Amino acid sequence: MWRVPLFDLDFDSREEDAVLAVLRRRWLTMGEETQAFEQEFAAMLGQGASCLAVSSCTAALHAAMDQLGLRPGDEVVVPALTFVADANVVAMCRATPVLADCASPQDWNMNARTIARAVTSRTKAVLVVHYAGQPCDMDPIVALCRERGLVLVEDAAHAVGATYRGRQCGTFGDMACFSFFSNKNLSCGEGGMFVTRDPDRLARARLFRSHGMTSLTLDRHKGRVDSYDVLAPGLNYRMTEMSAALGRVQLAKLEGNNARRERLAAAYATQLDAMPGVVRPWPGGVAGCRSACHIMPVLLPKRVDRAALMAGLRGQGIQSSIHYPDMQQFTAYKDLLRGAPVAAEICARELTLPLFPSMSMEMVHEVVALLRALLRQQECK
Numbered sequence: 001m002w003r004v005p006l007f008d009l010d011f012d013s014r015e016e017d018a019v020l021a022v023l024r025r026r027w028l029t030m031g032e033e034t035q036a037f038e039q040e041f042a043a044m045l046g047q048g049a050s051c052l053a054v055s056s057c058t059a060a061l062h063a064a065m066d067q068l069g070l071r072p073g074d075e076v077v078v079p080a081l082t083f084v085a086d087a088n089v090v091a092m093c094r095a096t097p098v099l100a101d102c103a104s105p106q107d108w109n110m111n112a113r114t115i116a117r118a119v120t121s122r123t124k125a126v127l128v129v130h131y132a133g134q135p136c137d138m139d140p141i142v143a144l145c146r147e148r149g150l151v152l153v154e155d156a157a158h159a160v161g162a163t164y165r166g167r168q169c170g171t172f173g174d175m176a177c178f179s180f181f182s183n184k185n186l187s188c189g190e191g192g193m194f195v196t197r198d199p200d201r202l203a204r205a206r207l208f209r210s211h212g213m214t215s216l217t218l219d220r221h222k223g224r225v226d227s228y229d230v231l232a233p234g235l236n237y238r239m240t241e242m243s244a245a246l247g248r249v250q251l252a253k254l255e256g257n258n259a260r261r262e263r264l265a266a267a268y269a270t271q272l273d274a275m276p277g278v279v280r281p282w283p284g285g286v287a288g289c290r291s292a293c294h295i296m297p298v299l300l301p302k303r304v305d306r307a308a309l310m311a312g313l314r315g316q317g318i319q320s321s322i323h324y325p326d327m328q329q330f331t332a333y334k335d336l337l338r339g340a341p342v343a344a345e346i347c348a349r350e351l352t353l354p355l356f357p358s359m360s361m362e363m364v365h366e367v368v369a370l371l372r373a374l375l376r377q378q379e380c381k
């Protein structure tokens with residue numbers, strides 16, 4: 001359907017073999033594959049992180065919010081420029097999401113200054129997102145949270161493999177959440193990871209993941225136990241063995257695929273910077289950071305008709321997207337979320353260009369050339 005899709009999976013016979021091996025072993029959920037995936041992911045993160053595989057990043061975020069003992073009136077700071085899951089999990093726990101704006105039109109992440117502006121006496125936690133895989137400036141954020149006694153949670157859905165001062169994103173907060181949704185840098189279809197260094201938080205999330213039960217179906221299958229106790233109310237946020245098997249293969253490919261994304265993003269950058277009016281976030285890069293290059297966002301000139309531009313790209317078989325529609329305008333949140341003018345402006349003018357590991361340099365040239373032509377056409381009207 002698309003000549004150049006927004007995203008394409010890097011799956012080959014390795015993923016096929018891994019899933020087939022699971023099917024032939026005839027154990028489909030939370031078994032040895034899942035445990036191995038958790039251990040390998042923890043080894044990749046380092047810093048003494050422990051990992052729990054879950055059914056999605058949203059599940060991991062919910063498990064993180066569950067640890068905060070939130071009550072109505074409590075607040076959690078979330079970025080204004082993010083996927084709605086971050087506000088949703090706070091609202092689902094009956095607390096109030098409060099927006100922290102983007103640092104500037106060049107730095108689209110929240111920073112310690114915009115977070116501090118959103119903190120009140122009712123704030124319990126701060127949820128940061130490393131937008132597009134670009135790490136937030138974590139040292140001042142960690143210091144702020146420590147000083148104010150706030151729990152820090154990282155939504156690292158965009159940032160698998162990204163580093164800040166040599167350290168993996170997802171190891172700075174009290175807890176972190178990763179996504180392995182189809183279009184993320186590491187794809188399992190559906191899946192996520194809950195990460196923490198704190199054994200008590202890990203134990204609580206483990207119960208939350210599987211009905212609060214003290215034993216798993218696997219334990220009973222192996223004859224280790226006959227029954228179980230339930231220590232706390234919980235849900236079913238388990239990962240399947242097929243997803244974990246995909247995740248392990250994808251994890252082994254991550255470094256190479258992120259390096260490919262980096263080269264493609266650099267090629268985009270060179271060509272886009274020669275295009276008047278189109279602005280990229282973090283134009284000079286950020287010292288000490290390595291982005292996971294999850295997506296390729298640009299800011300269009302003010303007067304551009306974005307919908308017409310996307311239709312023009314679509315007409316030539318090129319898929320584009322928006323990251324993200326402004327949460328401040330969503331029906332569910334329009335009376336609740338406000339106060340982030342920089343994010344509102346970015347949301348109105350942002351366009352996401354195709355970026356995926358198997359994309360060719362020719363495809364990058366083609367996308368940029370068409371974007372340039374479509375922008376000129378609009379200027380002439």
Ligand SMILES: *Cc1c(COP(=O)(O)O)cnc(C)c1O
Pocket residue numbers: 055056057058059082083085086129155157158178179180181191192
């Ligand atoms: C994709 C995404 C999520 C949700 O991940 P799921 O695994 O689909 O639940 C949450 N936050 C951000 C920033 C995301 O991009």
